[in-house]
Ligand SMILES: [Zn+2]
């Protein structure tokens with residue numbers, strides 16, 4: 115390597131450009147592309163990432179870097195290339211991308227290794243010396259004896275605990291030159307103390323074996339392999355295919371990343387991977403949002419140093435610094451949690467596909483309900499397709515029964531939460547000692563508090579939504595900003611004692627079911643009931659061993675859980691997602707119904723699913739009922755094509771917001787005018803319109819939706835237009851490429 119005289123860096127601040135610095139002779143040996151450095155910036159210093167080394171720089175008044183941070187380069191060339199692509203594609207400054215690419219503990223290098231004191235005898239000690247010590251300092255002698263008896267160095271803390279002696283005694287021994295103390299780095303292992311039982315591979319059925327072969331062939335091909343979409347019904351054994359594919363990658367001496375939605379990164383999942391690769395304790399690293407800074411530091415280094423060769427993690431694990439990457443698996447690829455909702459607003463599945471292209475490795479996308487985009491890519495030949503139509507062990511798909519709530523309402527006059535049919539089914543399961551899951555994607559007790567006299571609803575003062583009543587907490591709360599308020603006795607608007615609770619959430623479902631079935635053990639699983647640490651793990655464990663008869667919950671229980679004794683799933687209201695102002699509403703409903711239904715009948719007995727809905731004939735409900743993905747895909751695709759939505763066009767959503775409604779509106783309108791000038795007729799540009807969620811956290815919001823085929827060009831034109839436009843200080847603009855949140 116040539117010693118660089120100059121470097122180009124991206125500093126950790128939003129200045130939207132790269133800067134050159136010179137490298138003092140003494141530091142030149144240790145600096146390279148991907149290194150972290152401290153540089154003078156204005157009259158302070160700043161941390162920065164080296165993006166290029168230069169032999170010369172034509173920038174005037176160039177200043178030298180101050181220091182190198184950390185041990186070596188933290189970013190590989192392929193990851194830097196990925197960062198540049200993300201910056202261009204997601205219309206986002208590269209320094210913001212760097213923030214996602216490198217965990218804070220690595221960027222700032224503030225947390226280091228955990229150091230512990232180890233000790234061993236300093237030299238050989240003869241009997242006479244021992245005798246002398248025993249007379250003068252018996253406790254020191256006792257400790258020394260314990261140390262001498264050990265053959266290997268031991269942690270000081272551990273020895274002191276075992277011998278019940280104190281630190282002072284140890285220090286005195288060290289001072290006499292009889293023991294040697296040494297500081298050593300030890301790893302903070304989030305799974306320390308847990309035992310992982312080694313498992314061996316399971317027998318694959320014909321469909322699984324064919325899918326595995328497709329992946330193995332891709333791994334063997336030296337050229338750029340195409341992404342592979344594994345479309346397998348719920349319970350078709352996709353995870354076993356992943357495990358064997360990873361083994362194939364390891365056998366080639368290479369490494370693999372597995373992305374799973376954060377919510378699916380359960381102890382059960384981690385155990386499955388750690389168990390399969392238990393032959394090497396360090397082989398599997400786990401990255402998720404609950405790691406402490408120290409644990410994250412250690413896991414990151416375990417990966418970066420090459421000791422861990424499998425990384426399993428949520429969204430940001432797509433940036434895991436593995437070398438010699440062979441395989442990236444994106445499980446549940448349709449999941450919207452892969453999309454980051456703050457800048458950089460990237461989608462981990464799409465980033466995985468691009469990283470795979472850069473590193474020439476295989477990417478596998480798996481789902482029971484693939485996104486329209488991925489399935490379209492598979493049908494047009496851009497991706498390969500592997501299909502699993504059978505559940506493992508020839509288990510049956512669950513029976514889907516649609517309950518038309520319009521008829522129920524006509525017959526029963528009042529709207530009850532659970533239809534008669536569903537209640538009967540629950541009673542039947544209780545009798546047979548089988549388990550039930552009830553799903554409702556809305557938490558709280560009542561979803562609004564209305565005045566029956568004047569019609570006023572209690573809205574959040576910061577957001578344009580009604581406050582939800584939580585009975586357990588006895589408060590009203592806003593699910594968007596967290597604002598809470600006391601429950602008024604009388605209507606604050608008209609003073610009448612006429613308040614009524616309307617709508618219902620999981621809390622009310624739980625209490626209703628408990629009332630109707632007083633002997634049943636009912637538990638609720640949602641963001642409100644799972645605040646205590648370990649509550650999630652504990653509830654799942656109790657459900658698994660049969661200590662819970664009925665589990666009520668939000669999407670927290672919709673995904674990936676596997677309980678053989680669950681034979682009934684009730685979807686309380688299938689319409690919740692369907693009526694959102696979002697072109698993906700139908701797709702989400704289909705996915706949700708299929709995924710939730712997939713929780714039923716994972717054991718010996720066939721499962722049964724009740725779907726309660728006011729729109730029984732909507733395509734999402736009907737196709738989900740028939741387990742007909744292809745039929746659903748076809749009709750949804752036609753709709754998307756007709757309306758110029760993805761996958762036929764890319765979309766960019768710009769949100770302009772301000773605490774001042776007028777300024778937000780004016781800025782949005784000005785931006786639309788400028789965009790109109792900048793964009794050619796190949797792009798579709800919408801008007802500035804109030805967002806469906808017009809007020810959020812005290813900010814008024816306006817949307818501009820753009821669509822086009824050439825996304826890189828569109829992204830660049832948007833960036834250039836924004837850079838030229840001075841916005842008032844209290845107006846914020848957010849650009850979301852391939853948006854998933856249109857509210
Ligand atoms: Zn009133």
Ligand SMILES: [Zn+2]
Pocket residue numbers: 574575576577592593594595596597811
């Ligand atoms: Zn609010």
